[in-house]
Amino acid sequence: MEKLMGIILPMLEGSGITLQIFFVTLAMALPLGLLVALARLSKFRPIRFLMEVYIWLMRGTPLMLQLLFVYFALPMVGIRLPDIAAALLAFTLNYAAYFAEIFRSGIQSIERGQYEAAKTLGMSYVQTMRRIIIPQMLKRVLPPISNETINLVKDTSLIYILAMNDLLRVARTIVQREFDMMPFLVAALFYLAMTFVLTWIFKKLEAHYAKYDE
Amino acid sequence: MDRDIMIRMKNIYKKFNDLEVLKGIDLEVHRGEVLAIIGPSGSGKSTLLRCLNRLETLDCGSIEVEGEFLAKEENGVAHYAVKEDAHRILSKMGMVFQQFNLFPHMTVLENLIEAPVHVKGMKAEEIIPVAEALLDKVGLLSKKDAYPGRLSGGQQQRVAIARALAMQPDIMLFDEPTSALDPELTGEVLRTMRHLAEEHMTMIVVTHEMAFAREVAQKVIFMADGEIVEQGTPQEFFGNPQQERTKAFLQNML
Numbered sequence: 001m002e003k004l005m006g007i008i009l010p011m012l013e014g015s016g017i018t019l020q021i022f023f024v025t026l027a028m029a030l031p032l033g034l035l036v037a038l039a040r041l042s043k044f045r046p047i048r049f050l051m052e053v054y055i056w057l058m059r060g061t062p063l064m065l066q067l068l069f070v071y072f073a074l075p076m077v078g079i080r081l082p083d084i085a086a087a088l089l090a091f092t093l094n095y096a097a098y099f100a101e102i103f104r105s106g107i108q109s110i111e112r113g114q115y116e117a118a119k120t121l122g123m124s125y126v127q128t129m130r131r132i133i134i135p136q137m138l139k140r141v142l143p144p145i146s147n148e149t150i151n152l153v154k155d156t157s158l159i160y161i162l163a164m165n166d167l168l169r170v171a172r173t174i175v176q177r178e179f180d181m182m183p184f185l186v187a188a189l190f191y192l193a194m195t196f197v198l199t200w201i202f203k204k205l206e207a208h209y210a211k212y213d214e
Numbered sequence: 215m216d217r218d219i220m221i222r223m224k225n226i227y228k229k230f231n232d233l234e235v236l237k238g239i240d241l242e243v244h245r246g247e248v249l250a251i252i253g254p255s256g257s258g259k260s261t262l263l264r265c266l267n268r269l270e271t272l273d274c275g276s277i278e279v280e281g282e283f284l285a286k287e288e289n290g291v292a293h294y295a296v297k298e299d300a301h302r303i304l305s306k307m308g309m310v311f312q313q314f315n316l317f318p319h320m321t322v323l324e325n326l327i328e329a330p331v332h333v334k335g336m337k338a339e340e341i342i343p344v345a346e347a348l349l350d351k352v353g354l355l356s357k358k359d360a361y362p363g364r365l366s367g368g369q370q371q372r373v374a375i376a377r378a379l380a381m382q383p384d385i386m387l388f389d390e391p392t393s394a395l396d397p398e399l400t401g402e403v404l405r406t407m408r409h410l411a412e413e414h415m416t417m418i419v420v421t422h423e424m425a426f427a428r429e430v431a432q433k434v435i436f437m438a439d440g441e442i443v444e445q446g447t448p449q450e451f452f453g454n455p456q457q458e459r460t461k462a463f464l465q466n467m468l
Binding site for chain 2: 111113114116117119120121122123127131132135136139211212213
């Protein structure tokens, strides 16, 4: 029993870091992704081009490389961020790019007639997007957003290379010290529990949006 | 200028890439008049309507709505009014689409009050009684809390008419309002439009419903290949068409 607690308590602490990365990344990357999607659909070619380059860079290189870059390369040019902030920066920029593409596809799937109806009723671009297009888009993108969100839970484990004591790194440390594979099993259960909760939340959200058909 | 002229379009030209869709259209609509625009598909009749409320941009020509220029022709090019003026002029026209285009994530009542609240800045409690009265008029008050997806096509189109009316337009534009409906559902929509005409709403109706054009319209315009081929009162137009194109078209339709 005591031994089990010796495993679980540090792992709970480790999952604190994991959850912190997860929630803060989500809270920043979702709105940022929406802004990037709107900019990516902008009428102004330079803005559109800039967003395409950004998305290409973020999707075209490994997240681990991006983490290493923010953590090790930025300090060389004089930008020194606290450990956790560095990780959050890389995660947010990376996930915002993926969310942006999901939001963009959702926005583009809304029929032209919706824009036309809004326009003939006198609604401005901002009103049309905020009140008509984005709410309908959110319903359609829930499944892919749910996918990405679950990916994020697992991707948080990449920060072990930055020597931060997240859930997986704590587990590995204990395994190496005690020659006991139990911590891996516990880590798996932690991740499964988190994704179970997420799956449940997204199910509820989909049920909420199912109140109207299209 | 004749105060009774609600809409005057002059010398309207519109191209999509290299395709000339409208080739010099002139038309006038008087207060309280119902104008029916008919013609084969591809004749430019929907484009003409969409130019009127700026869903399409003119290449050349002028549009006057109740004496104000939405677009003015200068040196062969259409120049639009500045944003605020254009917004005010456009708000005088309500539009009904072939595909209804109701907002699926809002209830019927929310669809009606959306623009009055967020565009005109009315209070919900001011507009809700008006919206409910309109729904009652189109026979759908009992559906006010339903989502559009639960309604039949005919019901959706009647809601769409009520939604446009909730903005209190002076002119109603209808773009083939019954073309997406099953035949047994067109009647209820046409009845609603007939009531509107009886209340002297100024209406422009692009339609394939010859019976409606004949019985409700005061003026009929027949378009083909981007031009007005023939126009007149329904009696003249249906009773004694002058042009061969018109005769051939009517023969096919009736």
